[in-house]
Amino acid sequence: MEWERPNTSTLAPAEVMAYIRARCPWAAAHTHTSLQKYLLEETHELIAALDAHAAAGTPVTRAEVVAELGDVLYQVLFHAALLDAADGDDDGGEANGDDGGGDSDGAAGDLPPATALRGEPAAPRAIDEVVAGLTAKLIRRHPHVFDSDGPVDLREVERRYEAVKAAERAAAGAAGEQPAHPTPGPEAAPPAGEATSDRAEQARASFASVPVTLPALTRAQSVLGRIDRLELPVPDAPGAQGEAAAIGDELFDLAVRAQAAGIDAEAALRGVTSEVEAAAIRAAAREPRGGERP
Numbered sequence: 001m002e003w004e005r006p007n008t009s010t011l012a013p014a015e016v017m018a019y020i021r022a023r024c025p026w027a028a029a030h031t032h033t034s035l036q037k038y039l040l041e042e043t044h045e046l047i048a049a050l051d052a053h054a055a056a057g058t059p060v061t062r063a064e065v066v067a068e069l070g071d072v073l074y075q076v077l078f079h080a081a082l083l084d085a086a087d088g089d090d091d092g093g094e095a096n097g098d099d100g101g102g103d104s105d106g107a108a109g110d111l112p113p114a115t116a117l118r119g120e121p122a123a124p125r126a127i128d129e130v131v132a133g134l135t136a137k138l139i140r141r142h143p144h145v146f147d148s149d150g151p152v153d154l155r156e157v158e159r160r161y162e163a164v165k166a167a168e169r170a171a172a173g174a175a176g177e178q179p180a181h182p183t184p185g186p187e188a189a190p191p192a193g194e195a196t197s198d199r200a201e202q203a204r205a206s207f208a209s210v211p212v213t214l215p216a217l218t219r220a221q222s223v224l225g226r227i228d229r230l231e232l233p234v235p236d237a238p239g240a241q242g243e244a245a246a247i248g249d250e251l252f253d254l255a256v257r258a259q260a261a262g263i264d265a266e267a268a269l270r271g272v273t274s275e276v277e278a279a280a281i282r283a284a285a286r287e288p289r290g291g292e293r294p
Contacts, residue, residue: 017077018121083126220255
């Protein structure tokens, strides 16, 4: 095994990650699946930092946003490095680390199962594919920026965006590619043998791009946004029976109201919940010791 000390001053971020994968036992043991919880955690930490910076806008909150963006980027680099590794397709076994963030390799007592270290890093090629693919997508999906002789209003921007995505879906279908996210629910698929219009196929494909794992309010507004871009009326809720269904209808009505007002319902609820949490802590501080009420 070759193990020469690299000149860290000349390493690009992807090269640093390649060395970590090759020489760190914690990083070497991880898989795409075992890293998913860290990606979720880092994403939520970034959202919290963004909320704090939006509320205060201080150098401290800005530094927090920069740090959290770095931790999310670390996750991107990590997954790209997994693609580069010879065992990148091996997704067996869950590795357990204490910290998937950019500031730690995990607690020493919680290392994942031992994995043979390579010593020499794999050439970081996947991240170049990620960057090239993203660059091409950004240019392709913004014709009003890169293929326009003047400003374009928002409605036309959305029309062109949907047209570009429809062309992408058609190209993917011709190539036999499957959608990245499954279409939710049996109701979304047409009954066997029933013909569907191009308009219906466009709507189905648009909704299929909304991950079903999104928080419910966020997903509701994403669906509403696509309904608006497709210039469709918002259907009435099915009116299912039971208290849970009634609450679901009310929550969806709130999502419709938030969408119309340009408000992020998830962020609004998160903000109020944080205020209630802080108020509960203040109330607890006023309680007699032992939590007993006077």
